[in-house]
Amino acid sequence: MKSASSNHWSFNWEDASQVMIGAFTLGVPISFSEEAWRMGETLAPANLLMLCTMSLLFLSLYTYQVVFQGEVRGRGRFAAYLFRIVIAYGLTLIVIALILIALNKFPIGEDPTVALKRLLIIAMPASMGAIIVDSFDKE
Numbered sequence: 001m002k003s004a005s006s007n008h009w010s011f012n013w014e015d016a017s018q019v020m021i022g023a024f025t026l027g028v029p030i031s032f033s034e035e036a037w038r039m040g041e042t043l044a045p046a047n048l049l050m051l052c053t054m055s056l057l058f059l060s061l062y063t064y065q066v067v068f069q070g071e072v073r074g075r076g077r078f079a080a081y082l083f084r085i086v087i088a089y090g091l092t093l094i095v096i097a098l099i100l101i102a103l104n105k106f107p108i109g110e111d112p113t114v115a116l117k118r119l120l121i122i123a124m125p126a127s128m129g130a131i132i133v134d135s136f137d138k139e
Contacts, residue, residue, distance in 0.1 A: 010080075011087055015134055022133030023092040024099070027126035031099040040118030048117055055124040059131055060085055066135045088134060092127040093119060 030036050043051075063085055064070060072081040096119055100106035108115040 011084060016087070016091060018134040018136070019088050019091045019130040020095050022130035023095040023123075023126040025133070026129030027092070027096045027099055027122055030122045030125060031096065031103060031105070036121055037105055037118060039121055040114050043117055043121065048120055051124050052120055055120075055127050056085070056089065059089060059127050062128070062131050062135070063088070067131070084134075088131050089123070089127050092123050092130045095130075096122045096126055 063081060064072060067084065068077065068081055072078045097106060100115070100118060100122070105118065106115045
């Protein structure tokens with residue numbers, strides 16, 4: 001078992017796979033939802049911005065409290081904290097994009113606005129799944 005002090009300092013293949021599995025777990029059911037597809041066509045930009053903000057806020061709070069146990073000060077810890085959030089959200093976006101491509105619901109060439117909206121809508125819950133699964137061995 002890893003020691004609690006070193007778990008969040010590095011990000012390795014195990015961490016990446018945990019993030020992707022968590023994103024996939026929550027992203028798949030929502031990606032199959034016609035409601036999410038339609039919301040991607042109709043959601044106003046201000047609402048999309050609110051979703052993204054909430055997603056990153058909750059991802060940051062969870063990472064701070066659970067993964068880093070409320071301590072991000074010190075040698076490189078804040079950089080590691082930010083890196084973990086960016087990587088978790090980035091991998092989530094990749095996983096969701098791949099799911100939507102597989103479902104033929106990611107019209108990036110024909111309608112990039114709809115594709116981006118669908119991606120960000122589904123990434124909100126999927127990113128939480130990603131960081132939660134990533135945190136399982138950090139406590």
